[in-house]
Amino acid sequence: MDEVKLERLTDPQGTTLKVSGGVTICEARDFREALLAALEEAPELRLDVSELTGIDLTGMQLLCAAHQSARRRGKELRVYDGGNATFREAAKGAGFQRHSGCPQDRACSCIWVRGES
Amino acid sequence: MTDLHRQAFKEEAYELLTELESSLLELEERPDDQDLIGRVFRAMHTIKGSGSMFGFDDIASFTHEVETVFDMVRNGKLSVTSRLVNLTLAARDQIRAMLDAADSGAATDLQASAAIIVGLRELAGFGGGEAGAPERHEEAAPPQKDPVTYRIRFVPPRDVFVTGTNPLNLLAEMMELGTCTVVAQTGGLPSLEEIDPEGCYVYWDVILTTDQGENAVRDIFIFVEDDCDLKIQVVAEHNRYDEQQDYKKLGEILLERGDITTDEMTAVLSRQRRFGELAVSEGILDEGKVQAALAEQKHVKEVRQEKQVADASSSIRVPAERLDLLVNLVGEMVTVQARLSQTAAHRDDADLIAIAEEVERLTAELRDSALNIRMLPIGSTFNKFKRLVRDLSAELGKQIEMTTEGEETELDKTVIEKLNDPLVHLIRNSIDHGIELPEVREAAGKPARGTVHLSAVHSGDSVLITIADDGAGLDKEAIRTKGIERGIISHSAELSEKELFGLIFAPGFSTAKTVSSISGRGVGMDVVKRAIEALRGSIDITSVRGQGTRIMVRIPLTLAIIESLLVKIGKDAFMMPLAMVDECVELTREDVARSHGRNLARVRGHLVPYIPLRERFAIAGPPPEIEQIVITQVNGTRVGFVVDHVLGEHQTVIKSLGRAYKDTEGISGATILGDGSVALILDIPQLVQAVETEQN
Numbered sequence: 001m002d003e004v005k006l007e008r009l010t011d012p013q014g015t016t017l018k019v020s021g022g023v024t025i026c027e028a029r030d031f032r033e034a035l036l037a038a039l040e041e042a043p044e045l046r047l048d049v050s051e052l053t054g055i056d057l058t059g060m061q062l063l064c065a066a067h068q069s070a071r072r073r074g075k076e077l078r079v080y081d082g083g084n085a086t087f088r089e090a091a092k093g094a095g096f097q098r099h100s101g102c103p104q105d106r107a108c109s110c111i112w113v114r115g116e117s
Numbered sequence: 118m119t120d121l122h123r124q125a126f127k128e129e130a131y132e133l134l135t136e137l138e139s140s141l142l143e144l145e146e147r148p149d150d151q152d153l154i155g156r157v158f159r160a161m162h163t164i165k166g167s168g169s170m171f172g173f174d175d176i177a178s179f180t181h182e183v184e185t186v187f188d189m190v191r192n193g194k195l196s197v198t199s200r201l202v203n204l205t206l207a208a209r210d211q212i213r214a215m216l217d218a219a220d221s222g223a224a225t226d227l228q229a230s231a232a233i234i235v236g237l238r239e240l241a242g243f244g245g246g247e248a249g250a251p252e253r254h255e256e257a258a259p260p261q262k263d264p265v266t267y268r269i270r271f272v273p274p275r276d277v278f279v280t281g282t283n284p285l286n287l288l289a290e291m292m293e294l295g296t297c298t299v300v301a302q303t304g305g306l307p308s309l310e311e312i313d314p315e316g317c318y319v320y321w322d323v324i325l326t327t328d329q330g331e332n333a334v335r336d337i338f339i340f341v342e343d344d345c346d347l348k349i350q351v352v353a354e355h356n357r358y359d360e361q362q363d364y365k366k367l368g369e370i371l372l373e374r375g376d377i378t379t380d381e382m383t384a385v386l387s388r389q390r391r392f393g394e395l396a397v398s399e400g401i402l403d404e405g406k407v408q409a410a411l412a413e414q415k416h417v418k419e420v421r422q423e424k425q426v427a428d429a430s431s432s433i434r435v436p437a438e439r440l441d442l443l444v445n446l447v448g449e450m451v452t453v454q455a456r457l458s459q460t461a462a463h464r465d466d467a468d469l470i471a472i473a474e475e476v477e478r479l480t481a482e483l484r485d486s487a488l489n490i491r492m493l494p495i496g497s498t499f500n501k502f503k504r505l506v507r508d509l510s511a512e513l514g515k516q517i518e519m520t521t522e523g524e525e526t527e528l529d530k531t532v533i534e535k536l537n538d539p540l541v542h543l544i545r546n547s548i549d550h551g552i553e554l555p556e557v558r559e560a561a562g563k564p565a566r567g568t569v570h571l572s573a574v575h576s577g578d579s580v581l582i583t584i585a586d587d588g589a590g591l592d593k594e595a596i597r598t599k600g601i602e603r604g605i606i607s608h609s610a611e612l613s614e615k616e617l618f619g620l621i622f623a624p625g626f627s628t629a630k631t632v633s634s635i636s637g638r639g640v641g642m643d644v645v646k647r648a649i650e651a652l653r654g655s656i657d658i659t660s661v662r663g664q665g666t667r668i669m670v671r672i673p674l675t676l677a678i679i680e681s682l683l684v685k686i687g688k689d690a691f692m693m694p695l696a697m698v699d700e701c702v703e704l705t706r707e708d709v710a711r712s713h714g715r716n717l718a719r720v721r722g723h724l725v726p727y728i729p730l731r732e733r734f735a736i737a738g739p740p741p742e743i744e745q746i747v748i749t750q751v752n753g754t755r756v757g758f759v760v761d762h763v764l765g766e767h768q769t770v771i772k773s774l775g776r777a778y779k780d781t782e783g784i785s786g787a788t789i790l791g792d793g794s795v796a797l798i799l800d801i802p803q804l805v806q807a808v809e810t811e812q813n
Contacts, residue, residue: 025315036310057317061312064306068307093288094288095288
C-alpha cells in the first residue's frame with residue numbers, strides 16, 4: 001500500500017483535506033490528528049479521497065467519527081470520492097455503504113449514503 | 118436401477134459432454150478464465166457423481182481422474198496448457214465412447230483410457246499407482262446441499278487489531294462462501310475527540326446464503342471465536358416449496374434477532390406508520406439495526422428471485438416422436454379448420470361463422486406454438502463445428518480460427534438435424550481448399566491465421582446461413598477447365614460468374630489437385646446441393662480470387678407449414694409459396710397477341726418473361742378471356758406464371774407426395790384443401806430452371 005499523504009488546502013469555500021495513498025492502522029493516529037486540526041479551522045470541511053489507494057477499518061471508523069464530531073460542532077463534513085472504486089469497494093466490503101444514515105445522524109448527512117453505485 | 122434412469126443419465130451426460138467440449142475449446146483461447154475452469158470441473162463432477170449412482174462405475178472412475186486434475190487447476194496448482202486441453206478433449210471422447218458402449222455391451226478401448234489417465238497423471242505431477250489419492254478428502258466432502266441463508270452477528274472485541282486480526286478479512290472470506298450482504302453497525306462509534314484510533318468500535322450483521330453449511334462459516338471465525346461475540350442463525354432454507362410467499366416482515370426479523378421485544382413492537386405498531394421509521398423515532402432501535410433487518414429482507418428476496426429464474430429455465434424432456442405426432446395432428450387440425458370455415462361461409466349461418474372464426478384463431482395459435490416447441494437455436498450445431506475446425510486445421514498444418522454469429526437463431530429441429538452434414542461438408546471444403554497454409558498466406562500479405570466465419574440470421578420465413586472464409590477464393594479458370602474436361606460444359610460455352618461457380622455443384626466435380634482425407638473425393642458439393650434442396654432451401658456462392666469465398670445457404674424455418682397463394686388452372690388447384698410471390702397482373706388476349714407469342718409481359722415498362730402453366734402442365738380446355746400472371750422473384754429475377762384464377766392466400770400443411778411421385782418436375786408436395794380436394798405445391802425455382810434449360 002502506498003504511503004499516506006495528507007494535504008490541507010484552504011480556499012474561500014472552506015477547507016479541503018486531501019487524503020491520498022493508503023490509510024491503515026499505522027497512520028490512524030496521524031489521520032485522527034489531521035482530521036481534528038482540519039475540523040477546527042473552517043465551518044465546512046471537504047474530504048477528498050479520490051486518490052485513495054486503500055483504506056482499512058480504522059480509517060473508515062475515523063471518517064465516521066469525524067462526521068459525528070463535525071455535526072456536534074454544527075459544522076459540515078463532506079466526502080468527495082470522485083468515483084474512486086477502491087474507496088467504494090472498501091466501504092461496501094466493510095458493510096459501510098448504506099441507504100440511510102447512522103443512529104446519530106438525524107439530519108441525513110451520512111457520508112456513506114449514496115445512490116446505487 | 119431401472120433402464121429409464123440409466124437412459125436419463127445418458128441423455129444428461131451427452132448434453133454435459135457437448136457443453137464440456139465447447140467449454141474446453143473456449144478455455145484453450147482464454148486459459149485463465151476461472152469461470153470456464155469451474156464449468157469444466159462441474160461437468161466432470163456431475164458426470165462422475167451421477168455415473169456412479171446409476172452403475173456406470175467405469176465412467177465414474179475414469180472421470181474421477183480428469184476431475185482430480187481440474188480440481189488442481191481450479192485451485193491454481195496447475196495451469197491450463199494446450200496439452201491439458203488436448204488430453205481432456207480425448208478424455209471427453211473416451212467418456213462418450215464409454216457411454217455409447219454401455220448400451221451395446223461392446224467393450225471400450227481400455228488401453229485408450231489408460232493412456233489418457235497416464236497422461237493426465239504426468240501433467241498433474243504425480244506418477245503411477247496412487248494417483249487420485251491426494252485428493253481423497255474431496256470425496257469425503259458432503260455432496261452439494263441446498264443453499265441456506267444465515268444471519269450472522271459478529272461483534273469483535275475492542276482490541277481486535279492488537280491481536281493482529283483484521284475483521285475485514287473475515288468478512289471477505291465470508292463473501293467467498295456465497296451471496297453475502299454486510300451491514301456495519303456504527304452506533305457505538307464515539308466522536309473524533311474521544312475515539313481511540315486503534316480500537317474497533319464497529320460490529321456487523323451479515324446475511325449469507327451458502328451451500329457450504331454452518332461449519333464452513335464457523336471455520337472462518339475459528340481464531341477469534343473465543344474473544345468475539347458470534348451469533349449464527351438459520352433464517353431461510355432454499356429448498357422448501359413455500360418460497361412463493363413473502364419473506365418475513367421487518368418487525369418479525371427484528372424480533373427474531375432480539376433487537377426489540379414483543380411489547381415494544383406492539384406499542385409501536387399500534388400507531389399506523391411505517392414500522393422501521395417509527396421504531397427509530399421512538400428511540401427503541403437505532404437506524405443501523407433496522408438497516409440490517411432491511412438488508413436481510415432484500416437479500417433473501419434477491420436470492421429467491423435468482424432461484425426462481427433458475428427454476429423457470431428448467432425444462433421438460435420429451436421424446437421427439439411425441440412432438441412430431443403433435444405437429445402432425447396440428448396439421449390435420451389446420452386442414453379441418455379450413456373446411457369448417459368454408460362450410461360455414463357456404464351455409465351463410467352467422468352462428469356457425471362465428472364459431473368457425475373462433476376455431477380459426479385458436480388453430481392459428483395452436484399451430485404457431487406447436488411449431489415453436491420444435492424450434493431450437495442453431496448454436497449447438499455451430500459449437501460442434503468448432504471442434505471440427507480445430508482438429509482439421511491441426512491435421513492440415515493450417516492456422517484457422519472459427520468465428521460465429523447468430524447462434525441464437527432458431528430453426529426447426531428436423532431442419533437443424535438435416536443441415537448438419539451439408540454444413541460439415543461446406544466447412545471442410547473451406548478449410549481444405551479455401552484457407553491456404555500459413556506461409557502462403559503471409560506471402561500473399563494476409564495474416565497467417567485464416568478465418569472461417571459462420572453466421573445465421575432470420576430473413577422472412579427463412580434462415581440465411583453463411584459460411585465465409587478469407588482463403589484463396591475460387592479459381593475460375595480451373596473450374597472452367599475441369600468443367601470442359603468432365604464434359605459438363607462445351608469448349609465454346611460463355612458462362613457468367615454465377616453459372617461458372619454453379620458448376621461446382623455438378624455431380625462428380627472436384628478441383629482439388631490432390632485427394633486428401635478431408636475433402637476432394639469428388640462426392641460432395643452435388644450431394645450438399647441436393648440435401649439443401651431437399652429442405653426446400655437454396656445455395657449460392659460468391660468468391661473473389663485471393664480474398665475468399667462466401668457460401669450462402671437459405672433454409673425455410675419449418676418444413677411443416679408454408680404460407681402460399683392458391684391458384685386455379687381449369688379444375689385443378691395449385692399452391693405457390695407466398696414468400697416468392699411479388700404481385701399479380703392481368704393478361705388479356707391482346708397482350709398475348711402484342712408480344713407475338715414470345716411469352717413476355719410488359720409490367721410498368723419492364724418486360725417480364727412468363728411461363729404459361731396451362732401449356733406446361735398440358736391441361737385441356739381453353740383458357741379464360743383474361744388470365745392472371747403471378748409474378749415471382751427467383752434468384753433475383755422476376756418470372757411470371759400464367760394461371761386462370763388467383764383464389765387467395767392459404768395456410769398450407771405440406772404433405773409429401775410419396776415415393777412414386779418423388780421426382781416429379783416442378784412439384785414439391787401437396788396439400789389438402791378445405792373441401793377435401795388435393796392441391797399441388799409448385800416448386801417455382803425448379804420450374805424456372807427447367808424452362809431455362811429447354812431454351813438453351
